[in-house]
Amino acid sequence: MYRRVNSGRFIGLTTLLIVIVMAVFTWVMYGMAQQVFTMTDIMQDLNESIKTMVGTQVSMAKDMHDMNISMVTMNGTVTEMNQSIGSIGQNVGSMSDTMTNLSGAMNNMAANMNRMTYDIGQTTYALSNPMSYMWGNAFPF
Numbered sequence: 001m002y003r004r005v006n007s008g009r010f011i012g013l014t015t016l017l018i019v020i021v022m023a024v025f026t027w028v029m030y031g032m033a034q035q036v037f038t039m040t041d042i043m044q045d046l047n048e049s050i051k052t053m054v055g056t057q058v059s060m061a062k063d064m065h066d067m068n069i070s071m072v073t074m075n076g077t078v079t080e081m082n083q084s085i086g087s088i089g090q091n092v093g094s095m096s097d098t099m100t101n102l103s104g105a106m107n108n109m110a111a112n113m114n115r116m117t118y119d120i121g122q123t124t125y126a127l128s129n130p131m132s133y134m135w136g137n138a139f140p141f
Contacts, residue, residue, distance in 0.1 A: 039123065039127065042119060042122045042123045043123065045119050045122075046116065046119040046120065046123060049112060049115045049116040049119055050116065052112050052115075053109065053112040053113065053116060056105060056108045056109045056112055057109065059105050059108075060102070060105040060106070060109060063098065063101045063102045063105050064102065066098050066101070067095070067098045067099065067102060070091065070094050070095045070098050071095065073091050073094070074091045074092070074095055077091045
């Protein structure tokens with residue numbers, strides 16, 4: 001009826017169970033740490049994408065300012081159209097160059113927005129499913 005709790009088998013079994021539970025806990029904590037590491041990388045990539053986007057926006061603002069100057073010049077030239085048709089041709093060419101630069105800036109901004117959207121999607125996935133990486137694979141690394 002009475003069983004001793006300090007018998008060799010009981011202590012050995014209890015120690016084995018504690019080791020197993022601690023191993024599982026350590027594995028879970030390691031997987032969570034890997035997710036935090038992945039999230040940190042994604043956030044750094046997002047930061048770089050935002051920096052690039054800001055640079056593109058500054059360039060686009062300069063291009064828009066240049067285009068505004070060109071349009072003011074073109075407006076003055078149109079007013080003087082009766083005097084010089086040749087001047088109008090030169091200013092339209094200048095505006096065309098500015099529009100080409102603006103198109104390039106818009107393409108760069110679209111590419112940066114695409115990268116930022118991808119990074120935000122990765123971050124959202126990592127934040128909303130922190131254990132999916134661990135449970136979806138045989139090993140958490």
